[in-house]
Amino acid sequence: MLRPATTRMAMRQTSRLLSTVKLTSTTNSYPTGHVDASASPYITPSFINNKLVKSESKTWYDIHDPATNQVISKVPQSTPEELEQAIDAAHRAFPVWKNYSVIKRQGIAFKFVQLLRENMDRIAGVIVLEQGKTFADAKGDVLRGLQVAEAACNVTNDLKGQTLEVAKDMETKMIREPLGVIGSICPFNFPAMVPLWSLPLVLVTGNTAVIKPSERVPGAAMIIAELVAQAGVPEGVVSIVHGKHDTVNKIIEDPRIKAITFVGGDKAGKYIYEKGSALGKRVQANLGAKNHLVVLPDADKNQFVNAVVGAAFGAAGQRCMAISVLVTVGKTKEWVSDVVAAARDLKVGSGFDSKSDVGPLINPEALTRSHEIIADSVKQGAELLLDGTKFVGEGAFSKGNFLGPTILSGTKPGIRAYDEEIFAPVLAIVNVETLEEAIQVVNSNKYGNGVALFTKSGPAAQAFTKNIEAGQVGINVPIPVPLPMFSFTGNKGSFLGDLNFYGQAGITFLTQPKTITTLWKTDNVEEELRPSTSMPTQQ
Numbered sequence: 001m002l003r004p005a006t007t008r009m010a011m012r013q014t015s016r017l018l019s020t021v022k023l024t025s026t027t028n029s030y031p032t033g034h035v036d037a038s039a040s041p042y043i044t045p046s047f048i049n050n051k052l053v054k055s056e057s058k059t060w061y062d063i064h065d066p067a068t069n070q071v072i073s074k075v076p077q078s079t080p081e082e083l084e085q086a087i088d089a090a091h092r093a094f095p096v097w098k099n100y101s102v103i104k105r106q107g108i109a110f111k112f113v114q115l116l117r118e119n120m121d122r123i124a125g126v127i128v129l130e131q132g133k134t135f136a137d138a139k140g141d142v143l144r145g146l147q148v149a150e151a152a153c154n155v156t157n158d159l160k161g162q163t164l165e166v167a168k169d170m171e172t173k174m175i176r177e178p179l180g181v182i183g184s185i186c187p188f189n190f191p192a193m194v195p196l197w198s199l200p201l202v203l204v205t206g207n208t209a210v211i212k213p214s215e216r217v218p219g220a221a222m223i224i225a226e227l228v229a230q231a232g233v234p235e236g237v238v239s240i241v242h243g244k245h246d247t248v249n250k251i252i253e254d255p256r257i258k259a260i261t262f263v264g265g266d267k268a269g270k271y272i273y274e275k276g277s278a279l280g281k282r283v284q285a286n287l288g289a290k291n292h293l294v295v296l297p298d299a300d301k302n303q304f305v306n307a308v309v310g311a312a313f314g315a316a317g318q319r320c321m322a323i324s325v326l327v328t329v330g331k332t333k334e335w336v337s338d339v340v341a342a343a344r345d346l347k348v349g350s351g352f353d354s355k356s357d358v359g360p361l362i363n364p365e366a367l368t369r370s371h372e373i374i375a376d377s378v379k380q381g382a383e384l385l386l387d388g389t390k391f392v393g394e395g396a397f398s399k400g401n402f403l404g405p406t407i408l409s410g411t412k413p414g415i416r417a418y419d420e421e422i423f424a425p426v427l428a429i430v431n432v433e434t435l436e437e438a439i440q441v442v443n444s445n446k447y448g449n450g451v452a453l454f455t456k457s458g459p460a461a462q463a464f465t466k467n468i469e470a471g472q473v474g475i476n477v478p479i480p481v482p483l484p485m486f487s488f489t490g491n492k493g494s495f496l497g498d499l500n501f502y503g504q505a506g507i508t509f510l511t512q513p514k515t516i517t518t519l520w521k522t523d524n525v526e527e528e529l530r531p532s533t534s535m536p537t538q539q
């Protein structure tokens with residue numbers, strides 16, 4: 001029988017072989033410093049059928065070291081043919097992988113965890129080079145993803161079905177089955193953690209994956225892909241593709257991709273959620289944020305100051321759970337000078353320098369935008385208590401995207417530093433008189449990712465947790481991201497979808513229920529003399 005023309009075309013496309021390449025890092029050899037200005041950029045491969053392959057694209061994007069703005073790597077816009085190959089590989093691998101026993105998939109997950117742990121410094125080194133965060137923070141990026149992989153090893157419990165003898169000799173069991181190919185679209189700020197928010201669960205539940213890392217920081221995902229293959233997943237189970245809108249649109253539109261996990265900004269997330277949902281796909285989309293930390297006068301001052309400074313300026317404020325608004329209640333406005341002093345003491349510099357606390361922003365555009373928001377906010381009435389805009393690095397770092405910790409007081413809705421997610425080391429301060437007012441300020445914000453309260457009062461904490469709308473609440477914990485036995489529960493404008501990332505919700509998102517009802521009669525079967533056409537009433 002003749003195959004339809006489109007199928008023949010796909011067969012021809014998938015038979016084309018791309019040349020294989022090696023990653024420049026290994027478990028024991030990885031970036032520990034910035035690249036020499038004379039070094040030529042390395043090529044970021046794609047990952048198809050367990051092979052690292054070189055794209056034949058004519059369109060390549062530069063990847064810059066944010067600390068120097070030197071071009072260190074090139075990443076392709078995957079060609080339509082390569083996207084087809086990657087999705088086709090994941091689609092073909094699905095029935096094979098789905099039929100691996102759960103215990104075999106669990107064994108591979110254990111091995112994957114071990115490999116991630118062995119390669120933690122390597123992945124962190126590549127993150128520092130491409131993303132800019134400090135090495136210690138980059139290790140945290142890997143660790144928080146590794147913890148999801150560890151939790152995924154519990155799949156033999158998490159995937160247990162339900163069964164009941166519902167009538168005499170009749171049993172119903174409910175199981176959860178994988179969906180098929182899952183597309184993942186990732187942001188720049190957590191190059192390892194975000195791909196690992198979904199990949200381990202995608203794998204243990206029997207799905208296959210097509211991942212698009214951020215085109216700004218693809219290196220960590222490539223190492224993760226190499227480790228997945230070493231852990232023993234069959235060919236095709238994981239594909240990694242690259243690029244911008246064309247790749248995203250292919251992931252949204254291709255009918256072989258059944259669900260999409262997205263983490264990133266509001267604009268892309270809304271587009272992907274709406275378009276994917278309209279095409280009948282499941283989509284979970286974690287979006288932007290504006291996280292408040294409220295401090296009451298009975299709080300431990302030192303604990304509060306250290307917490308707010310770490311949470312506002314760590315990772316140069318480029319965390320979706322970074323504290324970007326401090327709400328001082330009553331006389332705690334007097335503690336702002338301590339916050340400014342502690343922030344001023346932070347060392348801004350290269351992520352490879354173990355003394356650095358704050359690395360660069362991701363690109364010059366992010367730096368320019370931050371400068372504009374700070375300047376506009378001052379024009380709108382905010383007071384600049386600490387100005388990081390004048391920071392200039394030394395030598396090669398003078399070209400980096402550095403912004404020192406910046407603090408603006410007297411902010412409120414209508415002032416840009418309060419209204420917009422800046423995604424930079426900028427802290428906006430609001431002062432109110434009561435806890436009720438503070439709760440109102442937080443709840444009026446469109447976002448609902450995280451919030452923190454610092455206090456020694458149990459009743460105040462109780463009232464806060466009951467009345468606050470944000471989805472992740474910390475009491476004396478500034479960045480309350482739950483460990484992966486729970487889920488990441490941002491809400492309101494910070495999330496689109498019904499089921500959150502990882503934890504039980506993550507497994508539910510990646511699987512669908514199937515019920516099987518079985519009758520094995522122990523009575524004499526010959527008693528049934530004629531067919532029954534009425535609804536069964538068997539008891």
Ligand code: NAD
Binds near residue numbers: 186190269
């Ligand atoms: P981004 O939205 O610019 O990019 C995310 C991904 O979407 C990238 O892979 C990118 O290639 C793609 N993309 C970008 N613009 C697109 C468009 N118009 N159409 C289709 N695809 C597009 O986000 P980013 O700058 O990489 O990451 C920072 C943002 O991510 C911040 O807003 C931050 O709050 C958010 N974030 C949220 C969470 C969370 O859990 N809520 C976690 C991390 C980051």
